[in-house]
Amino acid sequence: MNFVAFERAKQGTGASRRLRITGRTPGIVYGGTAEPLLIEIDHNALWHAIKKEAFHASILEMELAGKTHKVLLRDLQMHPYKQQILHIDFQRVEAKTRMTVKVPVHYSGEEESPAVKTENCLVNHVVTELTVSCFPADIPEFIAVDLSGLKKGVSLHVKDITLPKGVKFVVKGQENPVLVTVAAIEEEVVAAPVAAAAPADAKGKGKGKK
Known part of the structure; x- marks a missing residue:
């Protein structure tokens, strides 16, 4: 641009x-x-x-x-x-100087993953951008992450993905932060309706009357 x-x-x-x-x-x-x-x-x-x-x-x-x-x-x-x-x-920007930049993360494939398709799970994108270090010529427009292999109960971390050539993750706080979490969707249990109280005995209504 x-x-x-x-x-x-x-x-x-x-x-x-x-x-x-x-x-x-x-x-x-x-x-x-x-x-x-x-x-x-x-x-x-x-x-x-x-x-x-x-x-x-x-x-x-x-x-x-x-x-x-x-x-x-x-x-x-x-x-x-x-x-x-x-x-x-x-x-x-100087060509021979490494730079630290924030790059957006683009996720794809989660709808085809076992976690979503067959295991009734919810996928949460914890991280939407990563801080990386590289030379100017190697700065990626974004980092693509394929989620088609996600399974129930398994989280995706930075060390689980492959960064573009020449690009290194910059540690800030956590050495291997979580990118994506997978959680099972709890099914709502619908309680059975409580039976209505039986009406008073019709015969009992008139008891004591002549």
Whole structure:
């Protein structure tokens, strides 16, 4: 994906506020050997771009002053209740430097798995993205995980899948986190209706009367 950015001369809270009023979003590009660069981007174009998964997990081409720069999205600050991007951060991409990125996980095949098809189980996707380390050329758009072999009572972990060539999982907290869990669906037991109390003996109603 590519987008157009413009150099931003002024910085500070007031300057950023005035920039947003004109329909631009302030941002910064950092990393590599060059100095951090202040930029601004058309907000409407940026708003449509962030809705695409590739904008968050792939190398982007930023057009700036007639030149193309390869960057990665690093941070996105949103307004607490308005549909507005307050600030955006990008990191320069250098071909010979390993990068740590978050990549979405795409699951498929669960409807054909024994767990769902014959064992009446529910599949829960615990993880929807993974933090990985690789060179820029090896950054995958997403990581595909086939769930067609899932069985009842068996969870799927990171070490159970094969990552793309050159891609390594970055441990953060858990060394082998759970990706998917499988749980049996409990069948509801419908209680039998309680029999209605027998009506009083019709003969007994008139007892004692002549």
